[in-house]
Amino acid sequence: MASQQQFSAIKGAKVLMVGAGGIGCELLKTLALSGFQDIHIIDMDTIEVSNLNRQFLFRQSHVGLSKARVARDAVLRFRPQISITPYHANVKDSNFNVDFFKQFNVVLNGLDNLDARRHVNRLCLAADVPLVESGTTGFLGQVTVHIKGKTECYECQPKPAPKTYPVCTITSTPTKFVHCIVWAKDLLFAKLFGDKNQENDLNVRSSDASSSSNHVEDVFERRNDEDIEQYGRRVYDHVFGYNIEVALSNEETWKNRNRPKPIYSRDVLDNELTRQNGNMDKNCSTNCPSSVSAMAALGMKNPQDIWGLMENSRIFLEALKLFFSKREEEIGNLTFDKDDQLAVEFVTAAANIRAASFGIPLHSLFEAKGIAGNIVHAVATTNAVIAGLIVIEAIKVLQNDTKNYRMTYCVEHPARKMLLMPVEPFEPNKSCYVCSETPLLLEINTHRAKLRDFVDKIVKATLGMNLPLIMHGSALLYEVGDDLDEAMVANYAANLEKVLSELPSPVTGGTMLTVEDLQQEFSCNINIKHREEFDEEKEPDGMVLSGWAPPPTVEGANKTIDNAGSTSEALPVEAEKSEEIETAPGKKRKLIEVSKNDGTSNAEEIKKNEKLQVLDDDDDDDLVILDGGDLGFSPSKKKCQW
Amino acid sequence: MDGEELTEQETALYDRQIRVWGADAQRRLSKAHILVCGMKGTIAEFCKNIVLAGIGSLTLVDDRVVTEEALSANFLIPLDENVYAGKTLAELCCDSLKDFNPMVRVSVEKGDLSSFGGEFYSKFDVVVVSCCSFTTKKLINEKCRKLSKRIAFYSVDCRDSCGEIFVDLQLHTYSKKKLEETIECQLQYSSFEEAISVPWKILPRKVSKLYFALRVIERFEEAEGRNPGEVSIADLPSVLKLKKELCDEHSLNESHIPDALLERLVSSTREFPPVCAILGGILGQEVIKGISGKGDPLKNFFFFDAMDGKGLIEDISNSAGS
Ligand SMILES: [Zn+2]
Numbered sequence: 001m002a003s004q005q006q007f008s009a010i011k012g013a014k015v016l017m018v019g020a021g022g023i024g025c026e027l028l029k030t031l032a033l034s035g036f037q038d039i040h041i042i043d044m045d046t047i048e049v050s051n052l053n054r055q056f057l058f059r060q061s062h063v064g065l066s067k068a069r070v071a072r073d074a075v076l077r078f079r080p081q082i083s084i085t086p087y088h089a090n091v092k093d094s095n096f097n098v099d100f101f102k103q104f105n106v107v108l109n110g111l112d113n114l115d116a117r118r119h120v121n122r123l124c125l126a127a128d129v130p131l132v133e134s135g136t137t138g139f140l141g142q143v144t145v146h147i148k149g150k151t152e153c154y155e156c157q158p159k160p161a162p163k164t165y166p167v168c169t170i171t172s173t174p175t176k177f178v179h180c181i182v183w184a185k186d187l188l189f190a191k192l193f194g195d196k197n198q199e200n201d202l203n204v205r206s207s208d209a210s211s212s213s214n215h216v217e218d219v220f221e222r223r224n225d226e227d228i229e230q231y232g233r234r235v236y237d238h239v240f241g242y243n244i245e246v247a248l249s250n251e252e253t254w255k256n257r258n259r260p261k262p263i264y265s266r267d268v269l270d271n272e273l274t275r276q277n278g279n280m281d282k283n284c285s286t287n288c289p290s291s292v293s294a295m296a297a298l299g300m301k302n303p304q305d306i307w308g309l310m311e312n313s314r315i316f317l318e319a320l321k322l323f324f325s326k327r328e329e330e331i332g333n334l335t336f337d338k339d340d341q342l343a344v345e346f347v348t349a350a351a352n353i354r355a356a357s358f359g360i361p362l363h364s365l366f367e368a369k370g371i372a373g374n375i376v377h378a379v380a381t382t383n384a385v386i387a388g389l390i391v392i393e394a395i396k397v398l399q400n401d402t403k404n405y406r407m408t409y410c411v412e413h414p415a416r417k418m419l420l421m422p423v424e425p426f427e428p429n430k431s432c433y434v435c436s437e438t439p440l441l442l443e444i445n446t447h448r449a450k451l452r453d454f455v456d457k458i459v460k461a462t463l464g465m466n467l468p469l470i471m472h473g474s475a476l477l478y479e480v481g482d483d484l485d486e487a488m489v490a491n492y493a494a495n496l497e498k499v500l501s502e503l504p505s506p507v508t509g510g511t512m513l514t515v516e517d518l519q520q521e522f523s524c525n526i527n528i529k530h531r532e533e534f535d536e537e538k539e540p541d542g543m544v545l546s547g548w549a550p551p552p553t554v555e556g557a558n559k560t561i562d563n564a565g566s567t568s569e570a571l572p573v574e575a576e577k578s579e580e581i582e583t584a585p586g587k588k589r590k591l592i593e594v595s596k597n598d599g600t601s602n603a604e605e606i607k608k609n610e611k612l613q614v615l616d617d618d619d620d621d622d623l624v625i626l627d628g629g630d631l632g633f634s635p636s637k638k639k640c641q642w
Numbered sequence: 643m644d645g646e647e648l649t650e651q652e653t654a655l656y657d658r659q660i661r662v663w664g665a666d667a668q669r670r671l672s673k674a675h676i677l678v679c680g681m682k683g684t685i686a687e688f689c690k691n692i693v694l695a696g697i698g699s700l701t702l703v704d705d706r707v708v709t710e711e712a713l714s715a716n717f718l719i720p721l722d723e724n725v726y727a728g729k730t731l732a733e734l735c736c737d738s739l740k741d742f743n744p745m746v747r748v749s750v751e752k753g754d755l756s757s758f759g760g761e762f763y764s765k766f767d768v769v770v771v772s773c774c775s776f777t778t779k780k781l782i783n784e785k786c787r788k789l790s791k792r793i794a795f796y797s798v799d800c801r802d803s804c805g806e807i808f809v810d811l812q813l814h815t816y817s818k819k820k821l822e823e824t825i826e827c828q829l830q831y832s833s834f835e836e837a838i839s840v841p842w843k844i845l846p847r848k849v850s851k852l853y854f855a856l857r858v859i860e861r862f863e864e865a866e867g868r869n870p871g872e873v874s875i876a877d878l879p880s881v882l883k884l885k886k887e888l889c890d891e892h893s894l895n896e897s898h899i900p901d902a903l904l905e906r907l908v909s910s911t912r913e914f915p916p917v918c919a920i921l922g923g924i925l926g927q928e929v930i931k932g933i934s935g936k937g938d939p940l941k942n943f944f945f946f947d948a949m950d951g952k953g954l955i956e957d958i959s960n961s962a963g964s
Contacts, residue, residue, distance in 0.1 A: 032717075249791070380926070381695075421952070422950065
């Protein structure tokens with residue numbers, strides 16, 4: 001198979017794999033079989049049961065252990081002579097710096113989130129190491145090659161931002177189940193079990209109703225010695241009954257909407273029944289928090305069942321009770337986790353009760369968990385195919401076979417007979433803020449927005465920086481680091497709370513800020529433009545960043561893929577996949593995009609897009625140019641020596 | 643189906659894939675019995691995929707013992723002589739696969755595939771063969787077709803960085819989503835023999851060159867009495883001669899079968915692991931689609947060549963099947 005040249009390129013290569021999950025397991029296996037000798041692998045995760053259906057290097061007995069380490073041991077069983085170095089760590093840790101990346105010939109990503117992908121992209125650019133990037137969702141997948149200066153970087157095309165919802169849709173006027181989930185998870189769950197100091201919009205019902213917060217604090221606080229059952233009912237009646245009544249009193253809101261129905265616990269559950277709910281003793285013989293379950297306590301088994309209002313109400317009260325009785329020490333520190341059974345039960349029940357109130361169809365726990373946890377649809381087969389394609393690209397990269405680099409799409413419905421579709425990589429976007437030096441433009445109200453808003457929403461959330469430093473000319477406005485003295489820390493903390501125009505070195509319209517991340521060795525300039533008003537619905541952040549690429553326009557979009565006919569709606573995704581089955585710039589681009597409409601991301605496939613630059617050989621003619629000819633024939637004809 | 647529910651354990655394990663193909667498909671998978679033969683790299687990949695997916699049972703046939711070649715692309719066999727000595731490939735792979743998913747029954751059947759009778763084949767819903775001769779492939783395909791029970795037949799082969807999948811689902815009924823509706827569809831497949839008997843001349847001009855090239859190699863091995871893959875660069879002149887004869891016979895322009903492609907196919911017959919992963923993945927997906935009866939199945943050939951990176955579907959059926 002392999003030519004001598006190919007063989008020595010593989011043998012001499014030192015490769016870094018980031019991610020030992022769905023794609024990672026497949027990739028590590030295929031690399032080892034293909035003859036790679038020196039593989040380093042980073043993954044911070046531990047193994048979970050729901051991984052076992054596709055992450056085939058892991059077994060039930062490995063649940064809870066490091067993915068990177070277990071994957072290494074499993075592969076060494078069939079290739080004991082090779083070197084695999086595992087790191088059970090976050091790729092964003094500071095020891096994985098530019099110098100660390102420089103030791104590798106190629107970096108292969110099998111990641112599950114946008115943040116880490118962007119971080120690795122920047123380190124690869126800074127270290128000038130080629131990157132092969134990948135993603136899958138359901139039956140769709142893609143592999144792309146990113147070489148500094150030669151092909152586009154991972155961030156040359158803007159990625160669809162995670163879907164956000166206008167606050168009032170969530171707090172007052174939900175119309176879809178996902179709105180109820182967001183309410184239950186980000187507001188109610190966070191309010192009851194999360195950090196009490198976090199801002200929380202739970203009681204913001206309309207723009208005029210922010211005054212009653214004192215009364216509200218009392219409601220969610222459990223009184224000394226208050227019976228847990230009583231407390232649960234008080235919370236229930238407040239959020240599903242009282243709050244709806246208050247909202248209903250604002251007639252203006254309901255002129256063109258269906259009026260919600262207040263729900264009180266006494267109407268759904270009779271008092272005696274709920275008293276019996278608390279048979280916790282039988283389910284909690286173990287004290288392991290993860291095994292505490294309201295479903296188990298109530299004898300409900302099937303997560304695919306859709307519960308009625310009464311069952312949801314019982315789960316709600318039971319889950320709340322279990323949190324307070326079995327997991328009290330965690331209250332105040334909890335964040336929602338899709339693998340936390342009790343949290344999923346609580347959120348499902350709360351979302352369903354709210355849905356019932358607003359006339360929205362109820363959903364099963366299985367479905368609610370998918371929505372709340374942004375669970376990716378993942379199957380082993382797509383991951384295996386994608387891993388094979390990654391290795392093929394990696395081998396080309398090692399041989400510097402530039403002309404044959406391809407990005408490849410794995411599609412569900414063949415286009416032009418192709419299930420695997422190679423496309424020539426695109427050139428770098430000359431105005432990419434990551435791999436070029438083009439400044440960005442930020443429209444912001446400099447008299448109202450604080451430096452903290454800028455840091456949180458732009459520098460961290462949008463630009464994906466990890467350890468940022470912000471400069472206005474030579475004046476340092478903000479930085480993060482271990483080596484700062486106390487005075488500086490205090491100074492930066494004070495700056496965070498100031499509005500931009502009142503900073504020591506005022507930021508106003510026309511200012512240019514420089515934002516840097518020293519770990520990523522990445523910096524960019526942002527021109528500030530002052531703007532007074534923002535549309536609350538369309539621009540909920542109160543600021544708009546633009547300037548690095550045209551908005552994605554794809555012809556013929558909006559064809560919904562049916563995931564083998566099973567899921568009518570795809571869910572928002574965030575695992576071995578793709579915010580990322582990326583979108584196209586104006587023209588000459590492609591075919592798959594994952595868009596997010598109201599929290600449901602529909603993978604869209606564009607068939608027969610004439611603009612698609614699929615490489616096609618010249619089969620149209622009976623005359624075939626044999627290799628060796630030095631004509632400028634298409635790269636696919638050029639021989640790549642396997 | 644019969645409304646049996648998935649167990650809690652199944653729902654937890656298969657959570658992510660049920661989100662792709664639904665609980666009903668998962669139930670059908672758990673009742674499917676699959677036979678595979680030819681335990682090399684591509685079949686190892688395929689077996690991993692369907693065992694993880696949660697089929698009912700998997701039966702392996704391959705009495706060969708371990709050789710360096712058999713190990714080269716197969717991650718199911720531990721590289722430890724103490725483990726593999728004295729065991730057949732099927733037995734070794736079985737030991738590994740059992741571990742992948744305790745809910746799937748994996749077992750070994752000894753003997754020669756072509757000697758098994760209809761009764762044997764009727765125990766299965768799906769038969770997948772790899773690295774078997776042209777004659778054996780046709781024979782097994784026909785045995786499956788003769789039974790009253792419908793058995794899906796697949797063959798898969800990887801040579802160097804090229805691969806081929808063949809699918810015969812006979813008369814296949816399935817559902818798919820069109821816009822918001824679920825519609826019923828039907829496809830009639832050709833047998834392997836029928837498909838390869840379609841005169842080359844009437845095939846569309848853009849049919850994958852791999853299709854023709856693999857037919858040439860297949861005919862060569864058959865005529866010379868070789869085992870599948872038992873060719874070398876020394877055979878190239880004879881293979882090229884055969885190619886010319888076949889092209890003449892079919893009135894096909896010889897440029898449809900580039901010499902360079904035949905040269906690649908004879909000079910290295912080992913499986914290229916990344917291509918095994920790709921073929922095993924596509925085949926796994928197709929078998930899952932076929933069993934669940936959901937979504938358009940592949941009809942009826944799939945080709946992949948790492949050199950151009952394309953994964954192509956070709957429909958090569960006789961008139962009854964088109
Ligand atoms: Zn870029």
